[in-house]
Amino acid sequence: MSSKKNQTRKKILQATWKMLEESNGQNTKMADIAKTAGISRQAMYLHFDSRIELMIATVKYVDEIKELNKRLELFNAAKTGVEMLNSLVEVWGNYIPEIYSIAKAMLLTKENDEATATAWMGCMSGLRSYCQQTIETIYKEKQLNHNWNIEEAVEILWTYISIHNWEQLTLECNWSNQKFIKNTQTLLHSILLT
Amino acid sequence: MSSKKNQTRKKILQATWKMLEESNGQNTKMADIAKTAGISRQAMYLHFDSRIELMIATVKYVDEIKELNKRLELFNAAKTGVEMLNSLVEVWGNYIPEIYSIAKAMLLTKENDEATATAWMGCMSGLRSYCQQTIETIYKEKQLNHNWNIEEAVEILWTYISIHNWEQLTLECNWSNQKFIKNTQTLLHSILLT
DNA sequence: GCATTCAATTGACACTGTGTCAAGTAATCA
DNA sequence: TGATTACTTGACACAGTGTCAATTGAATGC
Known part of the structure; x- marks a missing residue:
């Protein structure tokens, strides 16, 4: 073979x-x-075929090895919406530093390349659907802050756990990863919960 | 001449x-x-001398024309910390779309070029000092949420009004600029105030 | 009015990085 | 033994940045 x-x-x-x-x-x-x-x-x-294809293949390769989905068993085990929120931030927050270099390469390349942009959107839509599940659960439990409808809350959550925010707070402001996770949890509670 | x-x-x-x-x-x-x-x-x-010098000079040129500092008179007129916070978000939020293209170019270039990174930090440190003033005023008025010390609050504020977050919420989530401003104000109140 | 100076033009070229192609090699398969 | 597979080597096209020397044309000084 x-x-x-x-x-x-x-x-x-x-x-x-x-x-x-x-x-x-x-x-x-x-x-x-x-x-x-x-x-x-x-x-x-x-x-x-090209540098860009190699980059995209590398993302997939690393993603397989890092097994984000397995880690999210913790997330799936959560019972309440707040638990889901906390474990989403924790799992994702611990995941970012491990994939940061590749993610960064993708973030820079996607601006100039359609294929990379599409591949990146694929990765991000996974995260977004976890945000969606979390917010919907919080909503069903009547815990969602009345300032937001479900869609807005999802978008806020998704944006505030973005790689760019992680980058700014840890690499530029020197927050430890633990501090990032803890503070992000705290402040998402303030924003999203009643 | x-x-x-x-x-x-x-x-x-x-x-x-x-x-x-x-x-x-x-x-x-x-x-x-x-x-x-x-x-x-x-x-x-x-x-x-180079493409990069041209980019940096263009930033300065546009900055002069757009006169961010004049716009911040509104900010300087604010009496309370909360007013300062609101007008900072408003002035900055209305400024971003006008300088977005150049800012984007800088954000992409700074990753590969030291001079651009330095120039960009200069721009950002201006914004950061406005964040600092705002948080200090809120603190003096005993309005700062006990979850944060001054430094952390500044970093959160500075990060959450970043161009990347504006980009994601308006361009990707289709928020209007007004919605971005209003929602950002609302959620910063939740996070930062007692 | 002539000479100088300045701003810009033109064509050529070096350099880097991506991507392609053709010819050749060395190991493997059958 | 001969064909196939994976890879090597050297050459080259192409785009974009940056440099250089020779030249033009207009404004300025005396």
């Missing part, structure tokens, strides 16, 4: 991930990745 | 601004800007 091809593919994906981690998501050239993977620059194109 | 040179410089700055507006901050090539300005591509370098 083409298991050798698959092995090389994996080597490339791992090298891409490593390079992104080392450069915080910037300036990762095909040539550098190839060097790290131990193959020629041109051979990269035997596995991925 | 070199008033002809200044005229051309202005033409370039205006062309840059126009191009950025039309492309929402992306994909503005030196050649395109030169064409719009009605000069040769190479002549651009008689006025600006």
